[in-house]
Amino acid sequence: MASISSRRLRKELNEINAEGCPCGIKLLNADNFETWFFSIEVLGESLYQGEVFKLMFRFDSSYPISSPAVQFVVGPDSQAPIHPHVYSNGHICASILGNEWSPVLSVSAVCVTLQSMLASCKAKERPVDNDRYVRYAPDNPKKTRFHYDGKYPHIQHNIS
Amino acid sequence: MLVNNVQALLLSDIPDPSDFPTPDLRQLDASVRCTICGELYDAPVTLSCGHCFCSLCIREHIVKEPECPSCRKPTNEGQFRINPALEEVIAAWKTVRPNVLQLSKEQVERISQPTETPRRPRTPSRKKRKRSLTVGSSDDDIICVAGPSSRKIDVSRHSGSLSPSPKKNSGKSAKRKDMEPSSDPREEELQTEKPVSLVQCPICDRFVEYQSINTHMDGPECTSATSTPVGKRRSDAKGEWSKILGGNGARKGKNKQKDGSPHDGPRERIPTASYDVLKDKAVKDLLLSHKLSTTGDRKTWIARHQRWVMIYNANLDKSEVNQKSVQDLRAELRKWEEDRRGRKNVIDDPVVYAAQHHSEFKRLIEEARKSKDAKAAPTPAPAAAPSNQHDDDDIVFDSEEELN
Ligand SMILES: [Zn+2]
Numbered sequence: 001m002a003s004i005s006s007r008r009l010r011k012e013l014n015e016i017n018a019e020g021c022p023c024g025i026k027l028l029n030a031d032n033f034e035t036w037f038f039s040i041e042v043l044g045e046s047l048y049q050g051e052v053f054k055l056m057f058r059f060d061s062s063y064p065i066s067s068p069a070v071q072f073v074v075g076p077d078s079q080a081p082i083h084p085h086v087y088s089n090g091h092i093c094a095s096i097l098g099n100e101w102s103p104v105l106s107v108s109a110v111c112v113t114l115q116s117m118l119a120s121c122k123a124k125e126r127p128v129d130n131d132r133y134v135r136y137a138p139d140n141p142k143k144t145r146f147h148y149d150g151k152y153p154h155i156q157h158n159i160s
Numbered sequence: 161m162l163v164n165n166v167q168a169l170l171l172s173d174i175p176d177p178s179d180f181p182t183p184d185l186r187q188l189d190a191s192v193r194c195t196i197c198g199e200l201y202d203a204p205v206t207l208s209c210g211h212c213f214c215s216l217c218i219r220e221h222i223v224k225e226p227e228c229p230s231c232r233k234p235t236n237e238g239q240f241r242i243n244p245a246l247e248e249v250i251a252a253w254k255t256v257r258p259n260v261l262q263l264s265k266e267q268v269e270r271i272s273q274p275t276e277t278p279r280r281p282r283t284p285s286r287k288k289r290k291r292s293l294t295v296g297s298s299d300d301d302i303i304c305v306a307g308p309s310s311r312k313i314d315v316s317r318h319s320g321s322l323s324p325s326p327k328k329n330s331g332k333s334a335k336r337k338d339m340e341p342s343s344d345p346r347e348e349e350l351q352t353e354k355p356v357s358l359v360q361c362p363i364c365d366r367f368v369e370y371q372s373i374n375t376h377m378d379g380p381e382c383t384s385a386t387s388t389p390v391g392k393r394r395s396d397a398k399g400e401w402s403k404i405l406g407g408n409g410a411r412k413g414k415n416k417q418k419d420g421s422p423h424d425g426p427r428e429r430i431p432t433a434s435y436d437v438l439k440d441k442a443v444k445d446l447l448l449s450h451k452l453s454t455t456g457d458r459k460t461w462i463a464r465h466q467r468w469v470m471i472y473n474a475n476l477d478k479s480e481v482n483q484k485s486v487q488d489l490r491a492e493l494r495k496w497e498e499d500r501r502g503r504k505n506v507i508d509d510p511v512v513y514a515a516q517h518h519s520e521f522k523r524l525i526e527e528a529r530k531s532k533d534a535k536a537a538p539t540p541a542p543a544a545a546p547s548n549q550h551d552d553d554d555i556v557f558d559s560e561e562e563l564n
Pocket residue numbers: 194195196197198199201202213214217
């Protein structure tokens with residue numbers, strides 16, 4: 001099963017082991033090439049001071065051509081950050097995980113992007129359609145078609 | 161089983177820039193690697209923006225998104241320019257890499273160890289991956305990594321080697337062949353992968369052992385193939401391919417002396433098909449015309465043909481001497497289908513995993529709380545706030561930075 005995706009993930013793991021994760025991010029678990037877990041916290045001034053979140057990455061065989069499925073883990077010891085683009089079930093509306101994904105991006109790059117998404121947050125609130133979304137959300141966030149085009153007033157991703 | 165596979169992969173040697181002990185060599189090794197797959201460029205092609213990728217990698221990508229993965233400039237297959245100069249660099253690097261790796265490690269050992277404490281020198285097989293795979297060691301080791309930008313391709317360096325003229329390398333073929341034995345990791349995989357199952361031959365409908373289907377199809381027992389001795393099957397295949405494609409069917413360097421046929425120009429690329437307008441039978445015929453299996457449903461056929469076109473055309477973006485035989489390409493296609501099947505039914509249960517690394521996560525939560533409490537005391541600002549580290553990265557952060 002040494003597919004291209006596994007090899008690429010293995011290389012990313014090598015890099016993480018050799019150079020460490022970006023600041024504020026730690027690899028919790030990467031026992032296989034299907035699911036990885038990271039802890040993520042925002043360093044410096046932010047609304048999330050003192051909070052640590054858990055990120056789950058799920059990869060399929062088409063990684064990195066296709067994006068990984070990324071979400072915050074909601075469980076007994078971890079919650080999804082309260083943020084206008086993060087649903088309470090941990091699903092994230094971020095263009096980089098959808099139509100802005102590029103195969104030259106990496107797991108580290110996604111972590112850092114999400115970190116800066118949190119760091120730049122001005123108001124801790126849930127997406128306006130949170131309840132509706134969470135009720136019908138699929139298990140895999142990649143099955144959701146998030147709108148990055150401002151269909152919902154709180155989602156104003158800038159697509160260049 | 162899954163665990164075994166993973167362990168096998170972890171133990172196997174997957175060459176990677178992090179093998180090198182010094183940043184300059186890591187940089188060098190990274191700069192000849194495709195930023196999509198992370199491997200040394202395989203059939204490198206340059207786009208009009210100057211960014212360079214393995215032909216197969218970029219072909220896969222533009223099916224989804226017709227833009228450069230690095231700079232997002234619109235692109236298409238017509239823009240691809242082959243890069244034989246870079247191919248030669250890769251071939252040379254593959255040859256010297258193990259030596260350079262060993263020398264650099266020995267040098268680092270010499271510098272870091274005073275003569276009075278002689279230790280057994282590290283053998284090249286002792287890798288840094290002996291380190292813990294789960295949590296990155298101490299905080300001192302943590303470096304702020306500026307995402308993928310650090311591995312970005314230097315455009316100016318590569319654009320100079322753009323070459324529109326294809327395949328004029330045959331003179332060097334002998335040398336180049338010797339230089340790359342099985343150093344291509346993908347080739348190694350193909351050789352070790354040995355599925356044992358029966359498949360139905362798409363030509364004669366007989367059931368044949370999976371790994372010998374190619375031999376079978378080209379051999380005498382397959383009814384629609386001419387009854388030539390097995391030893392000559394390559395030239396036989398060549399004839400078939402000439403019929404279909406009007407070009408040279410098999411790897412040139414190997415065949416030239418054997419069959420004595422004149423070289424009639426490069427093989428032609430397979431045009432992409434508009435599957436939507438094709439009836440089932442037409443799709444099937446497409447597969448048969450390339451001697452591909454017709455098992456599965458329409459969706460599988462289309463995926464198979466699409467992949468075949470990519471593999472086949474990408475192979476033609478290599479210097480002729482490096483091109484693989486059609487048999488090898490078929491094996492590659494089958495491996496790809498296996499991988500796909502193997503990965504489809506993996507469904508992870510987040511809850512199960514959530515419990516697994518409870519303790520480590522708990523510790524991090526406590527640390528974070530402590531650091532918040534300690535905040536009352538004046539502490540120096542963090543060296544780098546995440547938003548400042550990545551000014552030079554044009555892909556990842558711009559969209560998110562402008563959220564608010
Ligand atoms: Zn590649």
